[in-house]
Amino acid sequence: MKPIFYRKILSNKMTVIFEKRQIPVVAVAFAVRNGGINEAINEKGISHFIEHMLYKGTKKRDAKKIAVEIEKKGGELNGFTDEAVTAYWCKIPSQHLNVALEVLGDMVKNPLFDAKELEKERQVIFEEIKMRKDSPHIYVLDNIQGELYNGTLGKNLIGTYETMRAIDRKKIISAYKRIYQPNNMILGVVGDANFKDILEFAEKNFGKIKGKISKIKFSPKNSIKIEKRKGIDQANLVFAYHVPLATDKKSYAAEILSTLMAGGMSSRLFSEIREKRNLAYSVKGDSSINRFFSYNSIYVGTTKKNVEIVKKIILKEFEKVAENLTEKELNQVKEQLIGNYYISMEDSQIQLISLLLQEIDGNAKKFYEFEKNIREVRLEDVRQLAKIKKYSFLALIPE
Numbered sequence: 001m002k003p004i005f006y007r008k009i010l011s012n013k014m015t016v017i018f019e020k021r022q023i024p025v026v027a028v029a030f031a032v033r034n035g036g037i038n039e040a041i042n043e044k045g046i047s048h049f050i051e052h053m054l055y056k057g058t059k060k061r062d063a064k065k066i067a068v069e070i071e072k073k074g075g076e077l078n079g080f081t082d083e084a085v086t087a088y089w090c091k092i093p094s095q096h097l098n099v100a101l102e103v104l105g106d107m108v109k110n111p112l113f114d115a116k117e118l119e120k121e122r123q124v125i126f127e128e129i130k131m132r133k134d135s136p137h138i139y140v141l142d143n144i145q146g147e148l149y150n151g152t153l154g155k156n157l158i159g160t161y162e163t164m165r166a167i168d169r170k171k172i173i174s175a176y177k178r179i180y181q182p183n184n185m186i187l188g189v190v191g192d193a194n195f196k197d198i199l200e201f202a203e204k205n206f207g208k209i210k211g212k213i214s215k216i217k218f219s220p221k222n223s224i225k226i227e228k229r230k231g232i233d234q235a236n237l238v239f240a241y242h243v244p245l246a247t248d249k250k251s252y253a254a255e256i257l258s259t260l261m262a263g264g265m266s267s268r269l270f271s272e273i274r275e276k277r278n279l280a281y282s283v284k285g286d287s288s289i290n291r292f293f294s295y296n297s298i299y300v301g302t303t304k305k306n307v308e309i310v311k312k313i314i315l316k317e318f319e320k321v322a323e324n325l326t327e328k329e330l331n332q333v334k335e336q337l338i339g340n341y342y343i344s345m346e347d348s349q350i351q352l353i354s355l356l357l358q359e360i361d362g363n364a365k366k367f368y369e370f371e372k373n374i375r376e377v378r379l380e381d382v383r384q385l386a387k388i389k390k391y392s393f394l395a396l397i398p399e
Contacts, residue, residue, distance in 0.1 A: 003345075006195045007364055012208040013183035017355055017364045018198055019190045026191030027348040028100040029089035030108045031356050033186070034179045036083040036157040037292055038214045044152065045159015046167050046175050048081040049125060053172065054088060055079070056117040058110040061103070063117075069103050076349075083157060084292055085360050091349045094192040101201045108180060109205070118169055125164055132158065136229070136236040136396050137282075141299060144238040147225055147392035148295055151218030181211025188356050188364075190348040218293070222390040226307075228399040235304045237395035239314050240297040241388055246290045246361045252373045253381035258287045258296040260325075260333045260382070261317065268317050269298060277313075279306050291361045304397045311393065321386035330379050338371050 004020035035047050055077075056063050070077040075092030088107055092100045132138045146154040159167075187202050220242055243254035262269045262285025270283045280302045287296050300310050345351050358367040 003368060005365060005368065007359075008199065010182070010199070010203060010206075012206060013210070014202055014206055015186045015359060016195075016199060016202050017186065017188045017359055018193065018195045019351065019355065020193070020195070021191050021348060023348075024094045024192050025091065025348055026094045026097050026100065026189055026193050027089060027091045027352040028097070028104060029087050029186075029188045029352055029356060030104050031085050031087035031186045031188065031360075032108075032179055033085060033184050033360055034213050035081055035085050036155075037153055037218065038084075038179075038216055039152055040214070040216060041152055041155055042163060043167060043171065043175075044155045044163045045125070045157070046163075046172065047086050048158055049121070049164070049167055050172060050176055050179075051079050051081045051086050051088070052121045052125065053113055053118060054107045054111045056121060057112050057114060058106045059112065060106055060110070066103055066107065069099055073099055075100065081157065082357075083153065084290055085356065087353070087356060089349065089352065097189075097191075097193050097197070098201075101198075105201070105205050108185070111176065113169055113173055113176070115169055118172070122164060125158065126161065129158055129161065129164070136232055136234065137299070137301065140236045140238045140394050140396050141286075141297070144240050144297055144392065144394050147223045147394050148220065148240055148242065149218050149293065150221050152216045153218035153293060154221075177211075179211050179213060181209050182206045184211045184213055186356060186359050188352050188359070190352040190355065220293075222392045224393040225395075227394075227396045229396055230399045232396070232398050234301050235307050235395055235397040236299070236301050237307055237310065237393065238297050238299050239311065239391060239393055240295050241391040243287070243289065243294050243296050243385060245292070245294045249373065249376070250381055250385070251289050251294060253377045253385055254289060254294070254296060255287050255337060256330070256333050256374065256377055257321070257382050257385050258285045259337055260321065260329070261285055261296075261314075262298045263333075263336065266336075268321070269300075269314060272313055272317060273300060273302075273310060279303075279310055279313075290357070307395050307397060315388065318386045318388045322383050325379060325383055325386070327379055330377075330382060334374050334377070337374055341370050341374075 006018045073096040077090045079088040090100050244250040280300050282301045284299045355364040358364045
């Protein structure tokens with residue numbers, strides 16, 4: 001059945017997107033078109049810092065009341081910061097849609113940025129930085145962009161100790177006022193609701209001040225880095241390569257290539273590295289494809305002595321795909337991706353995030369064209385992308 005989808009840009013340039021469902025649950029999110037790629041290097045992590053602070057209270061609600069109003073209605077509350085978007089969402093029984101809109105709307109419109117709470121949250125982020133550094137798996141995935149891009153995109157999204165110490169309340173408020181304005185915002189809802197009610201809330205509660213998003217330059221590169229660390233037993237590596245942007249239809253061929261290579265236990269690299277050679281437990285692929293930057297990555301956890309062997313296997317498998325990928329195997333991977341796409345739609349919260357990310361790339365409605373675009377990918381497009389001429393590589397190995 002074709003999804004019932006609505007999209008409208010209001011007079012204040014706020015975008016409202018809505019997918020109608022019959023199950024009595026709604027997922028609701030407010031998002032801004034701003035993230036890590038919009039930050040100056042000396043303020044890296046400020047978007048993430050603001051995200052944390054919006055949960056710390058408004059004039060009407062302190063942090064506890066924000067959580068209580070959502071959770072005591074059976075809801076879930078969370079948020080995230082990515083390179084091109086920051087979002088605040090909740091999932092709640094549809095009869096409490098007004099609670100979700102009121103609480104999230106209050107959070108994004110009226111944060112206090114209390115000085116004491118800000119300093120406490122700074123310490124929380126320091127602990128988050130430590131946590132991500134102490135996990136070798138997370139560390140290499142966090143830092144592979146530094147081997148793929150110069151400029152702000154090559155710096156960690158969460159920031160550093162230095163930038164976190166330098167970001168004060170004045171800088172946070174200045175960035176918030178510039179960014180969190182209707183023309184930069186998206187209100188998204190998936191579930192059992194009425195589009196008219198959602199529009200009425202947005203039009204009534206958001207003004208007409210125009211915000212501005214900073215455009216920070218970054219450029220692609222390729223590099224190889226091996227780091228050593230005491231106290232770890234496993235080597236963690238990421239192999240990554242640039243692919244077409246989301247605005248290019250060949251980006252769908254890039255998604256197919258990523259799934260073919262490392263998308264599950266049936267993938268080529270899982271079979272070669274784990275099943276045939278027993279060189280690793282974890283072999284996983286991922287695609288970071290949007291309108292601003294785009295790359296595929298492959299993560300492997302292995303022993304120190306096998307790092308170069310694994311890299312050679314990866315390169316060899318790409319050569320094989322470029323030379324002998326068949327229509328039969330291509331069609332199998334297409335069905336896998338299309339199946340994954342429909343399964344992901346089952347969860348309203350996951351669907352909402354997917355629609356938000358598609359809206360950041362241009363228009364959420366294009367999300368529903370995924371199957372068509374995957375089916376149109378040609379064998380030659382995938383083979384050509386598999387001819388890896390340049391790549392980036394990051395490994396964290398035991399000292």
